[in-house]
Amino acid sequence: MKKRIAGILTAALIGTTVMGTVVMAAPSGAIDVISREDGSGTRGAFVELFGIEEEKDGEKVDMTTQEASITNNTDVMLTTVAGDENSIGYVSLGSLNDTVKAVKIDGAEATAANVADDTYKVARPFNIVTGDKLSDAAQDFINYIMSSDGQDIIEKEGYIKVDEKAEAYKAGDAKGKVVVMGSSSVGPVMEKLAEAYQKTNKNITVEVQVSDSTTGINSATEGVCDIGMASRELKDEETKKGVKATEIAKDGIAVIVNNDNDLEELSSDQVKSIFTGDITDWEDVTK
Incomplete structure (x- = not known):
């Protein structure tokens, strides 16, 4: 049974005072695994990149431990890990803040620069999803996203731009409203875009609705929105329904722990073992 996200107050570290300074010991006790909900693009990319899935009867099955607590968006993930000293979770690199700590993976620090040069390999695309019938207004907004103006915003927000040689945006004569729906990881940078x-082109309004990647893809497929947001690659069965993905940015996935956890690094194998439930105690990680 999945544990509820609610006031986990168990201390995970032992503090020792030495000449007035508190020295924190290594984390101890049961590991509180925090994951994302089904349909999350971040979860889909995370389990794929760390091999937390097995093929059964020709289908890939997510093997995340049933003991994991489930959060339904990026903000809840950050708040949960920040409030639980025994926890471990994961979040979009661009959404990382100082309320939690990102650990190194296989010796590489989770930074945009390391994602860009492939030193940090836990990375995935940020995609927009569109169908065959795209309004002029939606196309104009996409033109902005892929312009040097839009790509500079993406870089400023901590993500990796996909086009270093993009040209400046030139507004067209389209008017109307554009509805964008999907991934809570893509959502923050999409809102900035x-x-x-809208300051550049006052003839078009853009409404951004945040949910998850699967909802964004399905909404674009069904024509519920103009543009879907997905923080993962599209599956074959999704593209067969007539939608396509366009990569607008690249993002890393940071493995995060509580700030009071003195752990600095994990191997990919350790992350996999923790999230599949093969390792359940912090002593087995740090010994």
Whole structure:
């Protein structure tokens, strides 16, 4: 049974005072695994990149431990790990803040620069998803995202731009409203793009609705929105329904722990073992 996200107050570290300074010992006790909900693009990319899935009867099966607590968006993940000293989770690198700590993976620090040069390999695309019938307004917004103006915003927000040689945006004569739906990881940078775009082109309004990648893809497929947001690659069965993905940025996935946890690094194999439930105690990680 999945544990509820609610006031986990168990101390995970032992503090020792030495000449007035508190020295924190290594984490101890049961590991509180925090994962994302089914349909999350971040979860899909995370389990794929760390091999937390097995093929059964021709299908890939997510093997995340049933003991994991489930959070339904990026903000809840950050808040949960920040409030639980025994926890470990994962979050979009661009959404990382100082309320939690990102650990190194296989010796590489989770930074945009390391994602860009492939030193940090836990990375995935940020995609927009569109169908065959795209309005002029939606196309104009996409033109902005892929322009040097939009790509500079993406870089400023801590993600990796996909086009270093993009040209400046030139507004067209389209008017109307654009609805964008999907991934809570893509959502923050999409909101920044929409805000800047609407200052440049006042004839078009952009509404960003955050949910998860699967909802964004399905909404674009069904025509519920103009543009879907997905923080993973599209599956074959999704593209067969007539939608396509366009990569607008590249993002890393940071493995995060509580700030009071003095752990600095994990191997990919350790992360896999923790999230599949093969390792359940911090002593087995740090010994």
